[in-house]
Amino acid sequence: MRAISVKDGHGPASAMFIDDSVPDPVVRNDRILVHIKAFGLNRMDIWQRRANYPYKLPEETHGNVMGVEFSGIVLDLGPECSSGTFHVGDRVFGLVYGGAYAEKVTISEKMLMPLPSEISFEEGAGIPETFFTAIQAIHLVGSIPPNANVLIHAGASGVGQSAIQLAQLAGANKIFTTAGTPEKCELVKSLGADFAINYRAGEDFAEVVARETDGKGVDLIVDLIGTDYWERNVKSAAVDSRIVIIALMSGSKIPDFDMRPLLTKRVWICTTTLRVRQPKYQVKVKEFFVENILPALVERKIKTVVDRIYSWSQIGEAHERMEANQNAGKIICTVD
Numbered sequence: 001m002r003a004i005s006v007k008d009g010h011g012p013a014s015a016m017f018i019d020d021s022v023p024d025p026v027v028r029n030d031r032i033l034v035h036i037k038a039f040g041l042n043r044m045d046i047w048q049r050r051a052n053y054p055y056k057l058p059e060e061t062h063g064n065v066m067g068v069e070f071s072g073i074v075l076d077l078g079p080e081c082s083s084g085t086f087h088v089g090d091r092v093f094g095l096v097y098g099g100a101y102a103e104k105v106t107i108s109e110k111m112l113m114p115l116p117s118e119i120s121f122e123e124g125a126g127i128p129e130t131f132f133t134a135i136q137a138i139h140l141v142g143s144i145p146p147n148a149n150v151l152i153h154a155g156a157s158g159v160g161q162s163a164i165q166l167a168q169l170a171g172a173n174k175i176f177t178t179a180g181t182p183e184k185c186e187l188v189k190s191l192g193a194d195f196a197i198n199y200r201a202g203e204d205f206a207e208v209v210a211r212e213t214d215g216k217g218v219d220l221i222v223d224l225i226g227t228d229y230w231e232r233n234v235k236s237a238a239v240d241s242r243i244v245i246i247a248l249m250s251g252s253k254i255p256d257f258d259m260r261p262l263l264t265k266r267v268w269i270c271t272t273t274l275r276v277r278q279p280k281y282q283v284k285v286k287e288f289f290v291e292n293i294l295p296a297l298v299e300r301k302i303k304t305v306v307d308r309i310y311s312w313s314q315i316g317e318a319h320e321r322m323e324a325n326q327n328a329g330k331i332i333c334t335v336d
């Protein structure tokens with residue numbers, strides 16, 4: 001089959017190409033073979049392309065082919081698939097450990113989802129990774145309390161946009177978010193953020209949080225930034241609040257940090273990663289999504305924002321856009 005490979009195994013965005021000599025995935029056990037119509041890009045794909053992905057991946061990663069989320073059409077079913085759940089020709093979408101930058105992928109039937117007719121292949125391909133991550137940040141790990149004040153960093157990122165909308169669906173009181181351009185600030189407000197703080201314009205989120213919460217702080221912080229925001233995150237955290245660390249986009253080291261404020265305010269520091277989670281956990285997240293979030297997407301109460309759609313023949317350009325932080329929402333590639 002054809003799939004995206006990287007010249008010499010790893011390298012810059014320009015080293016990616018459509019390789020027509022990648023072996024077809026084999027349908028076995030409870031796996032389902034899907035003909036991919038579209039896939040979503042994620043930051044981890046950049047690390048994988050550069051061969052510096054920091055975590056050990058489970059075995060079923062389809063070799064080195066990048067890509068964890070896709071939409072498409074069922075082509076074949078393994079011998080252990082339960083009867084009646086999926087059929088050849090069904091529209092589907094799902095999350096895999098790798099292999100979605102391709103014409104075909106196999107996925108356990110437990111992780112596959114029917115794609116509702118209201119959702120296009122392009123939108124569907126950009127849903128699983130960010131919404132599953134946001135489910136962890138807001139619910140499974142973040143345990144958002146009722147009427148919570150919430151701070152979500154990188155609000156215009158794929159994960160940030162999903163987290164803002166899930167916080168709103170969960171009945172959050174005030175949603176604070178950071179973003180790097182006026183356009184991104186407008187976008188996050190349209191998704192439900194009450195305060196969009198443009199950090200590149202010199203606005204300080206800790207000051208806004210303190211002012212708008214009468215100094216109490218927020219009950220949940222979803223952090224994707226790390227080093228640059230750590231001190232101000234701790235300052236912005238309310239008593240008995242949680243900080244859920246999802247990513248460390250500005251770095252991971254915190255020199256001379258005083259732990260006292262964490263103890264004084266009984267702040268819970270939580271972390272989570274999705275891709276390296278065991279299949280059983282991922283199935284739990286998927287079931288939470290299907291039951292609680294997918295209906296809101298179908299009814300258009302919430303949405304996935306598609307930043308730009310490329311043909312997969314433009315994969316280099318698509319990666320460069322993400323690397324330059326130009327995207328606001330999901331970058332999608334169609335497989336044609």
Ligand SMILES: NC(=O)c1ccc[n+]([C@@H]2O[C@H](COP(=O)([O-])OP(=O)(O)OC[C@H]3O[C@@H](n4cnc5c(N)ncnc54)[C@H](OP(=O)(O)O)[C@@H]3O)[C@@H](O)[C@H]2O)c1
Nearest residue numbers: 043133154157158159179180246247249250272273274325
């Ligand atoms: N733990 C997990 O399970 C998990 C799952 C999915 C993703 N992630 C991670 O979450 C992060 C976001 O992923 P995504 O796909 O949502 O990203 P994305 O849509 O590509 O958006 C990332 C945005 O973050 C902002 N940003 C980047 N570097 C920054 C910095 N140093 N300081 C402040 N803001 C910065 C930029 O927006 P501005 O212009 O607004 O600055 C950038 O556009 C990635 O690091 C990804 O690996 C983790």
